[in-house]
Amino acid sequence: xxxxxxxxxxxxxxxxxxxxxxxxxxxxxxxxxxxxxxxxxxxxxxxxxxxxxxxxxxxxxxxxxxxxxxxxxxxxxxxxxxxxxxxxxxxxxxxxxxxxxxxxxxxxxxxxxxxxxxxxxxxxxxxxxxxxxxxxxxxxxxxxxxxxxxxxxxxxxxxxxxxxxxx
Amino acid sequence: xxxxxxxxxxxxxxxxxxxxxxxxxxxxxxxxxxxxxxxxxxxxxxxxxxxxxxxxxxxxxxxxxxxxxxxxxxxxxxxxxxxxxxxxxxxxxxxxxxxxxxxxxxxxxxxxxxxxxxxxxxxxxxxxxxxxxxxxxxxxxxxxxxxxxxxxxxxxxxxxxxxxxxx
DNA sequence: ATAAAAAACTTTATGTTTAAAATAAAATCG
DNA sequence: CGATTTTATTTTAAACATAAAGTTTTTTAT
Numbered sequence: 001x002x003x004x005x006x007x008x009x010x011x012x013x014x015x016x017x018x019x020x021x022x023x024x025x026x027x028x029x030x031x032x033x034x035x036x037x038x039x040x041x042x043x044x045x046x047x048x049x050x051x052x053x054x055x056x057x058x059x060x061x062x063x064x065x066x067x068x069x070x071x072x073x074x075x076x077x078x079x080x081x082x083x084x085x086x087x088x089x090x091x092x093x094x095x096x097x098x099x100x101x102x103x104x105x106x107x108x109x110x111x112x113x114x115x116x117x118x119x120x121x122x123x124x125x126x127x128x129x130x131x132x133x134x135x136x137x138x139x140x141x142x143x144x145x146x147x148x149x150x151x152x153x154x155x156x157x158x159x160x161x162x163x164x165x166x167x
Numbered sequence: 168x169x170x171x172x173x174x175x176x177x178x179x180x181x182x183x184x185x186x187x188x189x190x191x192x193x194x195x196x197x198x199x200x201x202x203x204x205x206x207x208x209x210x211x212x213x214x215x216x217x218x219x220x221x222x223x224x225x226x227x228x229x230x231x232x233x234x235x236x237x238x239x240x241x242x243x244x245x246x247x248x249x250x251x252x253x254x255x256x257x258x259x260x261x262x263x264x265x266x267x268x269x270x271x272x273x274x275x276x277x278x279x280x281x282x283x284x285x286x287x288x289x290x291x292x293x294x295x296x297x298x299x300x301x302x303x304x305x306x307x308x309x310x311x312x313x314x315x316x317x318x319x320x321x322x323x324x325x326x327x328x329x330x331x332x333x334x
Numbered sequence: 335a336t337a338a339a340a341a342a343c344t345t346t347a348t349g350t351t352t353a354a355a356a357t358a359a360a361a362t363c364g
Numbered sequence: 365c366g367a368t369t370t371t372a373t374t375t376t377a378a379a380c381a382t383a384a385a386g387t388t389t390t391t392t393a394t
Contacts, residue, residue, distance in 0.1 A: 005255075019295065022299075024313055025302070027321075028313075029199060031195070032196060032199040034321060035192065035195075040382085044383080050349075050350085050353090069374090070372060077201070081351075081354095081374075081375075081376085084373075084374055084375080086350080093216055104372080105358085106359050108372085118345080128189050134321065134324045134328075135191065135324070136327055138188070147194060149313050151194070152304070154194075154197070155300060157198075160301045160304075162304055211352090217352090217379075219379085235342075243381095248346090248382070251343070252380070271389075275342080
């Protein structure tokens, strides 16, 4: 169970890598949670904000022309109902604004306000330093290799799910 | 204060790997969310359950002697209050049992019931197949490399956070 | 022995998240 | 044109999640 036998009894026809993929997935997950929790704690301590709020501001900063609610939810890979609540709270705090599109009155465009941009910039710089610190003992070669391999994983996952990509 | 090496060339001149580490982190994150969402959707469709519930059952299956609430929350890397609610719901549904320790009456041991074990086994097999499918086009070499590199990342993150490891 | 501190867990308040249902506007079609 | 369908978003209800404060029990230091 924990140790692989010397003679690896894989079937010829394409048996998977035993539990190797599962272990890899669990390591990816714990690694991600570890980093996420670190960022979450520091955002709370130093900026009194939360990771989802930071993620919304970050997404909007990368799209200066604004995003619709649906685009935002797909970009962040969360449900659309989730985005509604987050944006409402951020709007109440003056960090973002919603505006209806003149053409299609169903769509709402969300944009950063000046206050939101300022707040994000202050956080982004520090946030990037946290990431740099956390990855400090990873060499550039390792980082490039990880980038490539993770891209392969993304492609593999998408390829394995032909019909619907999860929201 | 930190355990950074004495010669830390990036500290002086400027940006370390530029925004390379940030990009890597964002790719790790999107990759993880992609897989998580896939699993979440399939657990809902095929077993009418949720990922957090599956995670609890999975953790308990790996610890047949049971876990305390605190051990469980640390193992899953979630808050202790979160575990209380999850376990309460799972207990109400008959998948787990809580029992007080005779020695230390503060601690509650959580264990799988037979029903919980049966339910988990049914899900675990299918779950492993999902993972295998998602990683189908990743070679064994890539998987091993990713395992190693992600271990490096874990170590790097832990090393960068000397005082408190995030819960 | 007794008070203070620590540990294990729960509770509370707030916020996040999802799936599903509801609403509303636009596009399609007969 | 009017009916249907599709699209964009919001609302709802339940579950999930966190931090902080509270409860009970054990340990430690007087």
